[in-house]
Amino acid sequence: MSNPRTVLVTGATLGIGKGIASVFAKNGYNVVLTARHPEKGEQAVHDLKALGNPNVMFVAGDVTSLDSMKAVVAAAVEAFGGIDVLCANAGMFPSAKIDAMTEAEWDAIFDVNVKGMLFSIQAALEALKQSAAGRIVITSSITGPVTGYPGWAHYGGTKAAQLGFMRTASVELAPHGITVNAVLPGNIYTEGLQNLGEDYLNTMKASIPMKRLGDVEDIGNAALFFAQETSGYVTGQSLIIDGGQILPETLEAVDA
Ligand code: NAP
Helix, strand or coil, X not given: CCCCCEEEEECCCCHHHHHHHHHHHHCCCEEEEEECCHHHHHHHHHHHHCCCCCCEEEEECCCCCHHHXXXXXXXXXXXXXXXXXXXXXXXXXXXXXXXXXXXXXXXXXXXXXXXXXXXXXXXXXXXXXXXXXXXXXXXXXXXCCCECCCCCHHHHHHHHHHHHHHHHHHHHHHHHCCEEEEEEECCECCHHHHCCCHXXXXXXXXXXXXXXXXXXXXXXXXXXXXXXXXXXXXXXXXXXXXXXXXXXXXXXXHHC
């Protein structure tokens, strides 16, 4: 087994992906970040190296292209000798109500969130098979698998689809010692979430028993649990990290 282990994180230059990458960097992993825009990538590498781990690199890639993801994986393997953990995290969450949703909007979100997850896994699979303890951690969401929110029917569909994929993937890949699990974030304070506006953020905060939005490293710590060599008997599972948001029966119950 390569020591230290190497993690590839997709959608890693902002938000949850960057938080996942920072937790792995702090825990001594070699960290490969990928996303489309190099300038954000270089900034993320700079920020992560400042945590004290020099073994952090960025490779530009688009999860909607299998060739692009194969090139990212090749660069990671060349730099660090292999990949032990894939965090398939890249995703988008535009809003569209059902009565006005276009075919293009439907296709775009499934391309990134579902097909992008598949291509990331397909590209990394050979390297993960070579690892003595290969791990795949998918970033799903509470939205879709557990909850609903107007405007996110297509988004919720993608996040539930990821879990359907995960269950068969965990069975298919078990003979290779590869586990496949998912983190289901609630409302995590990221650049993407900030774009939804102050009203959205305040309403969400009020509905969360912990009375705060999640931090990106809350998700990173859960991903690290699934990624560890010692978690090899945990597969096909999903872990909600939401400060208790899905639990209250009514909004009043949060403050009762
Ligand atoms: P974000 O702040 O918008 O960051 C998205 C990241 O993905 C960026 O690094 C972006 O960089 C990259 N990306 C987007 N499209 C890509 C593509 N086609 N190929 C490669 N990289 C791409 O998003 P976030 O809030 O951190 O969300 C990350 C994941 O968590 C998503 O899967 C989302 O569904 C899930 N999630 C988020 C929340 C939340 O509260 N924030 C809650 C539940 C689930 P480039 O634009 O440079 O490519």
